[in-house]
Amino acid sequence: MYVNTKDILEKASKEFYAVPAFNINNLEFLIAILEGAVEKNAPVIIETSEGAIKYAGNGDPIRGAKFFVNLVKGYADTLNIPVALHLDHGKNIEYIAAAIKAGYSSVMIDASHEPFEENLKITKEVVKWAHAAGVSVEAELGQLAGIEDNVSAEENVLVDPEQAKIFVEETGVDFLAPAIGTSHGAFKFKGEAKLDFERLEKVKKLTNIPLVLHGASSVPVKYVELAEKYGADLGGAKGVPAEEIKKCVKLGINKVNTDTDLRIAFLAGLRKNLTENVKEFDPRKYFKEGMQFVKDVVMDRLEFLGAAGKA
Ligand SMILES: O=C(COP(=O)(O)O)N(O)CCCCO
Ligand code: NA
Ligand SMILES: [Zn+2]
Numbered sequence: 001m002y003v004n005t006k007d008i009l010e011k012a013s014k015e016f017y018a019v020p021a022f023n024i025n026n027l028e029f030l031i032a033i034l035e036g037a038v039e040k041n042a043p044v045i046i047e048t049s050e051g052a053i054k055y056a057g058n059g060d061p062i063r064g065a066k067f068f069v070n071l072v073k074g075y076a077d078t079l080n081i082p083v084a085l086h087l088d089h090g091k092n093i094e095y096i097a098a099a100i101k102a103g104y105s106s107v108m109i110d111a112s113h114e115p116f117e118e119n120l121k122i123t124k125e126v127v128k129w130a131h132a133a134g135v136s137v138e139a140e141l142g143q144l145a146g147i148e149d150n151v152s153a154e155e156n157v158l159v160d161p162e163q164a165k166i167f168v169e170e171t172g173v174d175f176l177a178p179a180i181g182t183s184h185g186a187f188k189f190k191g192e193a194k195l196d197f198e199r200l201e202k203v204k205k206l207t208n209i210p211l212v213l214h215g216a217s218s219v220p221v222k223y224v225e226l227a228e229k230y231g232a233d234l235g236g237a238k239g240v241p242a243e244e245i246k247k248c249v250k251l252g253i254n255k256v257n258t259d260t261d262l263r264i265a266f267l268a269g270l271r272k273n274l275t276e277n278v279k280e281f282d283p284r285k286y287f288k289e290g291m292q293f294v295k296d297v298v299m300d301r302l303e304f305l306g307a308a309g310k311a
Pocket of ligand 2: 047086108
């Protein structure tokens with residue numbers, strides 16, 4: 001069933017587990033994710049960046065947002081697990097408005113690159129607007145490094161826990177993404193992963209709302225190697241080890257944004273399938289293996305985040 005993101009995350013926050021938010025741009029990833037969640041009897045959040053909405057709507061945000069709402073709602077309403085649709089990294093007011101109007105479960109207003117007071121002001125506006133339409137809101141404090149889609153920043157600016165308390169009280173935001181050292185994309189750390197767990201613990205205590213971990217892909221080496229075996233060049237790809245993410249969940253992370261892992265898994269399956277079936281030209285056949293690998297990554301993540309069995 002198609003639900004509000006807040007319902008999924010409030011439950012997760014109370015019971016200290018996390019629900020993955022998987023990014024999609026097309027039908028194949030959506031099917032693989034939802035079938036993985038059904039198999040694990042788990043809640044799941046589908047999210048689209050503004051770039052995904054632009055892609056699906058061929059440049060028109062209203063068409064793209066409506067397309068995704070109908071696609072996700074249509075499929076989710078036939079399932080017995082809770083599914084929400086979230087606008088990830090909303091920056092452009094046209095896209096945020098289109099998502100709210102089309103019927104997204106929740107929207108992220110990402111004004112974390114703005115000075116604190118500006119981020120607070122913009123977020124307050126969007127919260128008023130979204131809540132009037134029954135839509136929940138995510139915001140970000142501090143900045144992630146890393147490049148992906150139109151989401152980029154030079155270096156990490158970690159969240160200030162005292163500021164987070166004021167921000168949540170003043171804006172009424174439903175869930176918060178505190179920057180604690182992760183970054184977007186496949187090349188996350190120069191050395192070892194270093195997340196600021198003490199800072200995360202303080203933010204949870206001071207805000208007591210569901211928290212979001214961005215840049216949470218683990219970049220599983222088996223799919224990187226498989227993709228490279230069939231011609232990809234992903235040299236140096238490095239993610240957040242699952243054990244580090246599990247520590248974040250214990251400290252109050254409840255939504256775990258995952259995009260890169262699905263991209264790499266699909267790429268590995270697609271390259272393998274195309275190489276091994278040179279006569280095949282039915283996309284329902286040559287996308288199959290990539291979809292299976294995406295489903296496998298989804299099920300593994302639902303397990304280690306503790307969302308399995310929580311539908
Ligand atoms: O935080 C994340 C997930 O990051 P990643 O999967 O790269 O670790 N996202 O918000 C997805 C990135 C959207 C732009 O493509
Ligand atoms: Na988000
Ligand atoms: Zn993100």
